[in-house]
Amino acid sequence: MTLVAGSQTPNSSSAHITRLEQEDAPAPLPQGMETPLGLLSFEATLATGRSSEKFSLYLDPTLGVNGYWVRDSAGNWVNLSSAPYDGKMANEGGRLRLDFEISDGGQFDADGRVNGIITAPGAAAQMSLSLVGQAPDTAGGLWF
DSSP states (O other), X not given: OEEEESTTSTTSOOOEEXXXXXXXXXXXXXXXXXXXXXXXXXEEEOOTXXXXXXXXXXXXXXXXXXXXXXXXXXXXXXXXXXXXXXXXXXXXXTEEEEEEEEETTSXXXXXXXXXXXXXXXXXXXEEOGGXXXXXXXXXXXXXX
């Protein structure tokens, strides 16, 4: 696993990933969500004047994940590496690349503050696409 800031826009970013930790997956997860790596929690310090950053997470394709899933500020699980969130998935050099963007202080920045630091726990996960749009079995809102 490799996490990179600004990999899709070379020389346009001077963000620094200051922390990357692999943790147990949070409970409860939405029905049908599989997280082979558990929760990935990271922090990145943005360059002066930047309000968001694009990230790429490189993984072994045999993990079978279909996105980088995070909870938004309302507790909904969303796939940031999907077209509705201007993300994408691609194969590059025999590895799966999950591209996504997070805004400082936005709904996917866990600290919720505009402070030059993005705090982002999420999961490279497999979620059956036929489940998208169904209500979760637990409290905490809808996920899609």
